[in-house]
Amino acid sequence: MPELPEVETIRRQLNEEISGYTISGLKADAGNNFSHPVGEVRKLITGLKIEKVDRQAKVLILSLTGHYHLLFHLKMTGRLLLRAPSDRGDKYVHAVFALTTGKNRLELRFADARKFGYVKLLKSDEELLKLRSGYGPEPLKELALNNFRQILSASRRAVKTVLLDQSKISGIGNIYANDALWLAGIAPSTPSNKITNGRINKLFKALLIVLRRGLRYGGASDNSYVQIHGEAGSYQKHFLVYKRTQEPCIKCKTPIQRSVLGGRGTFSCPKCQR
DNA sequence: CGTGGGACCTGAACGC
């Protein structure tokens, strides 16, 4: 759901719209998922200014003055919504951050139907560095082909499992892993270290293509993901194999197969992917 | 080191 393209879409919108705002309040209900008691977080961040909105893998990072960093992970059903204080009707809101600049007032609302998502406060740049060090390179910014080759050749696990491993590469989730493997013509269960160089090149390109495409369409609103003003993305209209069980393969018309790999729904064309 | 499974929590979709 919220994978790299979805979270990056939100990051860009938030960075554009709330940078420079000051946090002027915080309300959260009992169903929140905060790393620290809400009262403590409120005390620490009230009055701090949002310097920029960053991202590591699927984690959004609001960097505040004073070297504080507010992290949001949306997991499956989390949403971040930017609203006027008078706007009503958002469901499953667990936390509301009041934002102020000059006379402008906004609310950043953290909503999550399933409560898997979290809000985490980091109190120093060191903590942020430590968090970042647990993640692999960002595919659209840092990942070089050589590095990608090393990552894949270092594991005997199924290639799809490696793609989804956030400690190896940042931000790839089930949608884009499935679609990239189809585009590259590689079966998801292929042992990662058995993929030839030529096919690694193909997969590398395919991965960048599907992630950029996801971004261009503003993410996949397949489930509960929406952008910060509630608009849907549209990548779900362009899935290559994801969720297309029994529908014809775009290349060869063979029905797309669903299987389970590493406990996750896996979609592939038995003819095009070997 | 790797992996399989369960846990987290709840709405939606489906079966009867």
Place this chain on the structure above:
DNA sequence: TGCGTTCAGGTCCCAC
């Protein structure tokens, strides 16, 4: 109409 069951994906944690 209304009940029950199953499923979903991101990540962590535990047992093998």
